[in-house]
Amino acid sequence: MSEFEDFPDRIPLSQQALSARPTTYFDGLNPPQREAVETLDGPVLMLAGAGTGKTKALTTRIAHLLNTGTARPNEVLAVTFTNKAAREMKARVANLLGQTVEGMPWLGTFHSIGVKLLRRHAELVGLKTNFTILDTDDQLRLLKQLITAANIDEKRWPPRHLANVIDDWKNRALTPEKVPAGDHGAFNHRGVELYAEYQTRLKTLNACDFGDLLLHVVTIFQENEDVLEKYQRWFRYILVDEYQDTNVAQYLWLRLLTQTHKNICCVGDDDQSIYGWRGAEVGNILRFEKDFPGARVIRLEQNYRSTPHILAAASSVIAANTGRLGKTLFTEATEGEKVRLISHWDGEDEARWIGEEIEALQGGTRGMEPRGLNDIAILVRASHQMRAFEDRFLTIGLPYRVIGGPRFYERMEIRDAMAYFRLAISRDDDLAFERIYNKPKRGLGDKAFQKIQISARSNGVSLYEGAKLLVAAGEMGGKGGKELAKLLDGLDRWHQMVLDARDHIELAEVIIDESEYPEMYMLPPDPDQPEKPRKARDAEAAGRLENLKELIKALESFENLQGFLEHVSLVMDNASEDEEEKVSIMTLHAAKGLEFPAVFLPGWEDGLFPSQRAMDETGLKGLEEERRLAYVGLTRAEEYAVVSFAQNRQVFGSWQSQIPSRFIDEMDQDAVEVIGDAGQHATAEVQSDLYDQAARADAYNSPGWRRLQARQSQRGMSQPRETRNVVIDLDAVSAFTTGERVFHDKFGYGTITAIEGDKLDISFEKAGFKKVVAKFVKAAAAADDVPF
DNA sequence: CGGAACCAGTTTTTT
DNA sequence: ACTGGTTCCG
Numbered sequence: 001m002s003e004f005e006d007f008p009d010r011i012p013l014s015q016q017a018l019s020a021r022p023t024t025y026f027d028g029l030n031p032p033q034r035e036a037v038e039t040l041d042g043p044v045l046m047l048a049g050a051g052t053g054k055t056k057a058l059t060t061r062i063a064h065l066l067n068t069g070t071a072r073p074n075e076v077l078a079v080t081f082t083n084k085a086a087r088e089m090k091a092r093v094a095n096l097l098g099q100t101v102e103g104m105p106w107l108g109t110f111h112s113i114g115v116k117l118l119r120r121h122a123e124l125v126g127l128k129t130n131f132t133i134l135d136t137d138d139q140l141r142l143l144k145q146l147i148t149a150a151n152i153d154e155k156r157w158p159p160r161h162l163a164n165v166i167d168d169w170k171n172r173a174l175t176p177e178k179v180p181a182g183d184h185g186a187f188n189h190r191g192v193e194l195y196a197e198y199q200t201r202l203k204t205l206n207a208c209d210f211g212d213l214l215l216h217v218v219t220i221f222q223e224n225e226d227v228l229e230k231y232q233r234w235f236r237y238i239l240v241d242e243y244q245d246t247n248v249a250q251y252l253w254l255r256l257l258t259q260t261h262k263n264i265c266c267v268g269d270d271d272q273s274i275y276g277w278r279g280a281e282v283g284n285i286l287r288f289e290k291d292f293p294g295a296r297v298i299r300l301e302q303n304y305r306s307t308p309h310i311l312a313a314a315s316s317v318i319a320a321n322t323g324r325l326g327k328t329l330f331t332e333a334t335e336g337e338k339v340r341l342i343s344h345w346d347g348e349d350e351a352r353w354i355g356e357e358i359e360a361l362q363g364g365t366r367g368m369e370p371r372g373l374n375d376i377a378i379l380v381r382a383s384h385q386m387r388a389f390e391d392r393f394l395t396i397g398l399p400y401r402v403i404g405g406p407r408f409y410e411r412m413e414i415r416d417a418m419a420y421f422r423l424a425i426s427r428d429d430d431l432a433f434e435r436i437y438n439k440p441k442r443g444l445g446d447k448a449f450q451k452i453q454i455s456a457r458s459n460g461v462s463l464y465e466g467a468k469l470l471v472a473a474g475e476m477g478g479k480g481g482k483e484l485a486k487l488l489d490g491l492d493r494w495h496q497m498v499l500d501a502r503d504h505i506e507l508a509e510v511i512i513d514e515s516e517y518p519e520m521y522m523l524p525p526d527p528d529q530p531e532k533p534r535k536a537r538d539a540e541a542a543g544r545l546e547n548l549k550e551l552i553k554a555l556e557s558f559e560n561l562q563g564f565l566e567h568v569s570l571v572m573d574n575a576s577e578d579e580e581e582k583v584s585i586m587t588l589h590a591a592k593g594l595e596f597p598a599v600f601l602p603g604w605e606d607g608l609f610p611s612q613r614a615m616d617e618t619g620l621k622g623l624e625e626e627r628r629l630a631y632v633g634l635t636r637a638e639e640y641a642v643v644s645f646a647q648n649r650q651v652f653g654s655w656q657s658q659i660p661s662r663f664i665d666e667m668d669q670d671a672v673e674v675i676g677d678a679g680q681h682a683t684a685e686v687q688s689d690l691y692d693q694a695a696r697a698d699a700y701n702s703p704g705w706r707r708l709q710a711r712q713s714q715r716g717m718s719q720p721r722e723t724r725n726v727v728i729d730l731d732a733v734s735a736f737t738t739g740e741r742v743f744h745d746k747f748g749y750g751t752i753t754a755i756e757g758d759k760l761d762i763s764f765e766k767a768g769f770k771k772v773v774a775k776f777v778k779a780a781a782a783a784d785d786v787p788f
Numbered sequence: 789c790g791g792a793a794c795c796a797g798t799t800t801t802t803t
Numbered sequence: 804a805c806t807g808g809t810t811c812c813g
Contacts (some may be wrong), residue, residue, distance in 0.1 A: 082802065111803045133803095155796090155809095210803050245802095278801060382799040384805095404801085441789075570803065589800050613799070629800085652798075653804040794810080 043292035050635035051305025063096035114213035170211030171279030243268035247279035307336025314634035316668035351392040403586035424494035428462035442483035599637035604661035
C-alpha cells in the first residue's frame with residue numbers, strides 16, 4: 001500500500017532486546033514517576049500536578065519504550081499542543097538515550113501530525129495532496145465574501161463571529177451535516193448553510209483551515225475502516241501531553257486510533273485546564289477511566305518547584321473548585337517566603353512598585369539571593385495589562401521581553417511578502433492574488449478586481465489566468481492595465497525561477513525588490529539624487545522594512561520556499577532568542593508550563609481577574625476556569641510570589657474603582673504576608689475627591705480589603721524600602737543635545753526637550769511627552785537607513 | 789486615491 | 804483609551 005511505503009516492515013521484537021541496554025535513566029525518579037514509566041501496556045492516566053516532573057516521566061517513558069525495544073521510534077505516536085513542547089520532548093528523549101532519536105516521525109503537535117496524515121489521504125476528503133493551509137486572515141476574507149454573497153448585513157453579523165461559530169463546530173468534530181438541530185439558530189439561522197458553503201469553497205481552493213487539520217482526519221478515520229485499521233495497528237504506543245486541553249475532535253482522533261493496542265498514556269492536570277473557551281473539554285480527562293476501561297491512574301504529587309507557602313496558597317485557591325479529580329501536592333522543602341500581598345492606588349502605581357521591587361530583587365532583598373532579570377516574570381490576565389509595565393520599564397530603562405505578543409509571521413508586511421512567494425510557486429493561489437494584486441497601489445481598485453473575478457469565473461480559471469485573459473484581450477486600459485500586465489509578467493518570471501530551482505534566498509530578494517512592495521513604506525525618491533537609498537516614511541514603516549529583512553534571514557534555514565511556507569503555516573514561533581537578561585511579561589495562559597524563581601501577579605481584582613467576561617459567558621464554569629488560571633499563576637513561582645491589586649483602574653477608557661479578587665480571600669491566610677506601606681493610603685485619601693467616593697467605599701469593605709487592613713495595623717507601618725543608586729551611562733548622556741531629533745523603538749520620532757542625567761525628556765510626534773532613559777534612544781538620522 | 793470623520797469592538801489564544 | 808474599519812468627500 002502506497003501510504004505505508006515509508007513504514008519499514010515490522011520485525012518481530014526479540015526477547016533479548018527487551019533486557020539489553022542499561023537503564024540509568026531510572027535514577028532520580030520517585031516511585032509514582034517510575035510506575036508511570038514502567039506501566040507500558042494498557043491505558044494509563046498520569047495525573048501530574050504543577051511542578052511534579054511530568055515531562056521527565058513522559059520523556060523517560062518514551063526512552064524506556066525505545067530502549068527496551070518494546071516499540072520502534074516510528075511506532076510511537078506522541079502528541080503535544082505546542083511546537084515548543086514537541087521540541088523539548090524530542091531533545092529530552094535524545095538526551096536520555098544519549099543519542100539523537102533516529103526519526104520519531106510521529107512526535108509532534110496535533111496539527112502537524114494532522115497535516116502529515118491528511119497529505120497521505122487528502123483525496124478521501126476531496127482535497128489534493130498539496131493543499132494549502134489558510135491562516136486566519138485568509139479565512140476571514142473568505143467568510144466575508146460568503147456573508148456578502150448571502151446578503152447578510154456584515155455589520156450585525158461580522159465574519160469574526162462566523163469564524164468562531166465554525167471553529168467551535170470543528171472543535172466538536174461536527175461537519176455541516178452533523179451540526180445538531182439545537183445549533184441551527186447560530187449566526188442568524190444561516191450559520192450551518194454558510195459553514196457548508198465555506199467547506200465547499202475550501203475544497204475548490206484546495207485549502208483547509210486549522211480546524212480542518214483535525215476534523216478531516218477524524219472524518220477519514222470514521223468513513224474509511226481500512227485506513228483507520230492500518231493506523232490502529234501501526235501505532236502501538238500513544239502518548240498525549242496536556243490531555244486536559246484536548247477538544248472533542250482530538251479526543252475522537254485518539255479514541256479511534258487506540259482501539260487495537262489500547263496502549264494510551266495521557267498526561268495532564270485537570271486543575272490546569274485553562275482553554276475551555278477555545279473548545280478544550282475538561283470532561284475528557286475527568287472521564288478517562290470510563291472511556292478506557294481498566295485504566296491505571298497514577299498521581300504525581302510531589303512538587304519539586306515551589307516553596308511550601310507558595311504551594312499552600314495555590315492549593316487553597318484551587319480547593320474551592322468542584323468536580324476535581326483531586327491531588328494533594330506536597331513538597332519536602334521546608335524553607336521559604338510567604339506569598340506577598342500588596343495593594344496599590346492604581347495600575348500606574350502598581351507598575352511603578354513592581355519596577356522598584358525588581359530592581360531590589362536584582363540586588364538581593366528580604367533574604368533572597370540576588371536575581372537576574374531572566375529569573376523574574378510578570379504574569380497578567382489580559383494582554384492589555386502589559387502596557388502599564390512596558391511604559392514604566394521603558395521609562396526607567398528596565399529591559400523586558402513580552403512573550404506571546406503579536407507574532408512575526410502574523411504581521412501584515414510578512415504576510416504580504418509571503419503571498420508573493422505563494423504566487424511565485426503557484427500562480428493560481430487566488431487568496432494570495434487577492435491579497436497583493438493592489439499592494440503596492442497599482443491603480444487597481446474594486447472595479448478592476450470585479451472585472452478580473454468575472455473573467456476568472458466565466459472561464460472557470462484562477463484569478464491569475466482570468467487577469468491574463470483580460471490583459472490579452474486588451475480589456476484593461478489605462479495605468480491599471482499596464483501595472484497589471486507588469487505584475488503578471490513578474491509572476492511568470494518568478495515562477496520560472498522557481499522551476500529553475502534558483503537559490504530561494506536570491507529568489508525572495510528578487511521578488512520583494514521587483515514587486516516594488518517595499519516602496520509603500522518609503523518616502524518618494526529625492527528628485528536630485530534618485531539613486532540615493534530612500535528613507536522610511538515613519539518609525540512604523542522602518543520597522544516593517546526591517547521585518548522584511550528579517551524574513552529573508554529566516555529563509556536561510558530552509559532548503560526552498562515551499563519548505564519555508566509549510567513550516568510557517570504550522571509553526572508561528574517567535575524565534576528570536578536574545579542573550580540579554582530581561583524580565584518576562586506574559587499572560588497567565590502563556591505562562592503554563594514555565595517556571596520562574598520570582599513571579600509577580602498583578603491585577604487581582606474582581607472583573608479583571610476573575611474576568612467579568614468569563615463569568616458572564618459561562619458562569620460558574622467560567623469562574624472555575626479563572627480559578628485554575630490563578631492556580632497556574634501561583635504555581636509558576638519557585639521562591640518568590642507577589643499578588644497585587646489596584647484600587648482604581650482604567651477600564652475601556654474610564655476610571656473604575658476595583659474590588660480585590662475573590663481569589664485573594666481564598667488563599668490560605670497562613671501562607672500570605674501582607675506588605676506595602678500604609679502611608680500610601682493617606683495619599684490615596686487626598687486624591688480621592690477626584691473619584692467616586694461611594695464606589696471606592698465598596699473596595700474598602702470587601703473581605704480581602706478588610707483582612708489587608710487588619711494585617712497592616714497589626715504589623716504597624718511598614719519599613720521604608722532602600723533605594724539603589726542609579727548608574728549613569730555617561731556615553732549615553734553626552735551623545736544627545738537638547739532640541740535633537742531622536743528615534744525610539746516604541747514611541748517613534750521625537751525631539752529632546754530636556755536632559756537630566758541619563759534621563760531625557762522627549763516630546764514624541766505620535767506618543768506625546770515621555771521621560772526616557774538615554775540608552776533606548778538613537779539619533780533620528782541613524783534610524784532612517786532603509787534596507788532595500 | 790488619500791485623508792478626515794465616524795463608529796464599533798476590545799480583554800484569554802495555539803495551531 | 805485605542806485600534807481598525809468603513810464611509811464620505813475633495
